[in-house]
Amino acid sequence: MEPSHYSQLNQYHLGLWYGAYRLIISTGLLLIFLLTYPNLTADYQYPQLYYYALGIWVAVNAVQLFTLKFVRRWIQAQFILIFFTDVSVLSLLTLATNGPNLHIGLLFVIAIFSASLLLDAHKALVITLIAVISVIYQHFIGSIFAFSSLTNIGNSALLAFLFFVVYGSGQIAVRRFQILENLSFSQSLELYQLQNINRYILEQIETGYLVLDENYHVVLSNPAACHLLGIEPAYSQERFxxxxxxxxxxxxxxxxxxxxxxxFQFESQQSRYNIHVQVQKLIVPHQTLILLVLQDAQKLNQKVQQLKLAALGQLSASIAHEIRNPLAAIVQANDLYQDSEKEQQHLLNQMISRQANRIDRIIQDTLSMVKNRETHPVMIHLNEFIPLFLQEDLADVADQIQLNSDTSLYIQFDEAQFRQILINLIRNAIRHNAADADHIQLNIHPYQHKVWIDIRDFGTGVDVPDQAKLFKPFYSTAINGTGLGLYLSHSFCEANQAQLNYIQQEQGACFRISCQRMIP
Structure with a gap:
């Protein structure tokens, strides 16, 4: 629907309401006149004129309302005729009484304001001018019949001024209404488009969705859900x-x-599918909804197997690539060994030993990576654990570690895995520290409900393109690195409901372990 058509439709409904108002007012005035005339004869200068004008107005109003309701053509022409009738009848009623008064003046004001809303500015101005002329020149007509007075002239002038004020106010209101109407139409159109997009997406995806209310009625579903459950597709468009x-x-x-x-999974008698269902609670204003995500369990298992095979293939390729380099070095050293002098043979033995140890580290780290060991979290008092850990596990580099920890903090973590994470991160920081830096920093401090453990060096840091690869297996910038240390540390943190992140620094690199702060 175009905005102009939308505006015309609103204007038409407003015109119907105004037509009903005219009929009610005219009928009411006629009944009041018939009931009060014997006691208020002095209030009417020409009672016969007042009576006939009201009677004609009631009849014309009924006809015009009927025509406007059932003959939906020439709407603007009907509106013009309606307001011309109102101004003419109200002028006659003013003439039939003792000049302009408050009651008829208010009816004039309402008619002019309504004309400003239902007609364009020029036509509404013509109606206003007709009303002003009919009121201003009442005293000239009255002078012919000898009932005009200075009071009536003043009231007429004041009422004419009020008509212009109402016309101006009506035009301002019309502009405001048009702005709000266009805004409302644009928003409703955007909402309608979004609803169509959402409906199209729900119809295209293979995953089934059911939204249930508190009475277990389906308020939203898509064709995939109906297909999986064996429900008629017609249900997807209605609540059931x-x-x-x-x-x-x-x-x-x-x-x-x-x-x-x-x-959970279930098999329905209405469907041949074994369906995997995931439950989500949706908290919306004034009600709680349940979202059921439905998937074909067989297809889901196939996807899981495909992902496992893909991961296994990637892991196997990475292991083969990592082992190929030291193995090639061993083969080359072995070929040179027979024809070499004793001093060269000694160097070749060392090379073979180093490359064999590297292969062993790759195998051990790979076994640690694929081994799904259970975690056994315990309460760890960091202020007591860290100094003891540095003495026991990192005695050779303890003098290169600056520990900053003031507050007494507790975390819950698997102790063996926590030690392995700290060893990996601290030795990695020392290895990449700047040559002129005599220490790295181990900073422990609270943040809201968390505990942050930062291991920071002052080297060159990690380039932005490489930061996305930090926690992937077999990625390493060091020649002798296996690329599994950070990956294992990241996996151990996730297993203990903690996070390991790289924090960008102006100088050096910083790895942050974020744990839930515990109360002893």
């Missing part, structure tokens, strides 16, 4: 009861008191 449409799923959802994030 889960109890009547899919009783098997209703039993599981209703009687099991499922928690947020819970997952």
């Amino acid at each position: 009861s889960l109890y009547h449409s899919q009783y098997d799923l209703f039993e599981l959802v209703h009687f099991e008191n499922l928690e947020n994030g819970e997952q």
